[in-house]
Amino acid sequence: MAPSLVGRSLLTLNDYSREEITTLLDIADSVKREKSDGRRLRRFEGYTIALLFEKRSTRTRCAFETAIAEEGGYPAFLSNTDIHLGEKETIEDTARVLGRMFDAIQFRGYSQQTAEALARWSGVPVYNGLTDSYHPTQVLADLMTIREVFGSLAGRTVAFVGDGRNNVARSLMLGCAKLGVAFTVVAPKALHPDAAFTTEASEAAEVSGVPIVVTDDLSGVEHADVVYTDVWISMGEEARERERVEVLSPYRVDDALIARAGKDSLFLHCLPAVRGNEVTTSVIDGPNSRVWDQAENRKHTIKAVMLATLGLL
Ligand code: CP
Ligand code: NVA
Numbered sequence: 001m002a003p004s005l006v007g008r009s010l011l012t013l014n015d016y017s018r019e020e021i022t023t024l025l026d027i028a029d030s031v032k033r034e035k036s037d038g039r040r041l042r043r044f045e046g047y048t049i050a051l052l053f054e055k056r057s058t059r060t061r062c063a064f065e066t067a068i069a070e071e072g073g074y075p076a077f078l079s080n081t082d083i084h085l086g087e088k089e090t091i092e093d094t095a096r097v098l099g100r101m102f103d104a105i106q107f108r109g110y111s112q113q114t115a116e117a118l119a120r121w122s123g124v125p126v127y128n129g130l131t132d133s134y135h136p137t138q139v140l141a142d143l144m145t146i147r148e149v150f151g152s153l154a155g156r157t158v159a160f161v162g163d164g165r166n167n168v169a170r171s172l173m174l175g176c177a178k179l180g181v182a183f184t185v186v187a188p189k190a191l192h193p194d195a196a197f198t199t200e201a202s203e204a205a206e207v208s209g210v211p212i213v214v215t216d217d218l219s220g221v222e223h224a225d226v227v228y229t230d231v232w233i234s235m236g237e238e239a240r241e242r243e244r245v246e247v248l249s250p251y252r253v254d255d256a257l258i259a260r261a262g263k264d265s266l267f268l269h270c271l272p273a274v275r276g277n278e279v280t281t282s283v284i285d286g287p288n289s290r291v292w293d294q295a296e297n298r299k300h301t302i303k304a305v306m307l308a309t310l311g312l313l
Helices: 020-035 061-069 091-101 112-122 136-150 167-179 194-207 238-251 255-261 291-309
Strands: 048-053 074-079 104-106 126-128 157-161 182-186 212-215 228-230 266-270
Touching: 020 136, 020 167, 020 291, 048 061, 048 091, 061 074, 061 104, 061 136, 061 291, 091 104, 104 112, 112 126, 126 136, 126 212, 126 266, 126 291, 136 167, 136 291, 157 167, 167 182, 167 194, 194 212, 228 255, 266 291
Parallel strands: 048 074, 048 104, 104 126, 157 182, 157 228, 182 212, 228 266
Antiparallel strands: none
């Protein structure tokens, strides 16, 4: 299954076609069914993955660790206080060594260039578990969740509300554009996505025939099938807290905004959520929210990526 995915890294969704992303989502659905059927498989027996973290993580780390370990593989968690990652030793040299020892590498950190260098020099698949630029494994789980609820992706609409220039907004825009999901960013002008990322997504959207809209008007959520938000202050931007809260307060996802989208609209959030900032407790714990399914789906989609790219299907 999916021979073209064997040996591939996942650094950005831009590297994957619509068909390849759909294949990964299909594999994730089947992995989820195996789990709910109580099947215990050993597909990662004898496999190891290095999990490199410059930033904190709950979901991404736990998804990788449990996905590989429960099928007999070994995850080695390596934070940047544990190993010489760009300090004392170059990224290239670390990559060369890790590539000789591990079957794959996950990287979460600041620079997309670090993820690219790891992929280039290690010779094994590298998975981007979040950089300042992108969060592709998150968006696989988002798309899986939307497809689970609606049965299909094409023709759906997603409105991302909040910091439109962050990693999640960028990857979600790209994932939606590729999969034929209309996408609207609803954000204050100062936080509209950078032109380079909008252009990248617009090219994909043109192929799929769906619109990408960027607006500062909250009416952008009207008729959206999915209202999605993320934290106002991403990791590494803590010094900007005061200005972010000021500019983004009108963009909080509350019951009134969900009602504006429509009573059957889903609420999604990559998590962690700062309740009271980007989303109210009534919304995240309310009937439209699917955030816990979304978080669970991180594991199924991450397992799917590893199975496909390690040639274990
Ligand atoms: N959504 C997400 O990536 O969560 P973590 O930061 O907990 O990994
Ligand atoms: N935009 C957030 C996502 C966390 C999963 C951050 O980078 O902190």
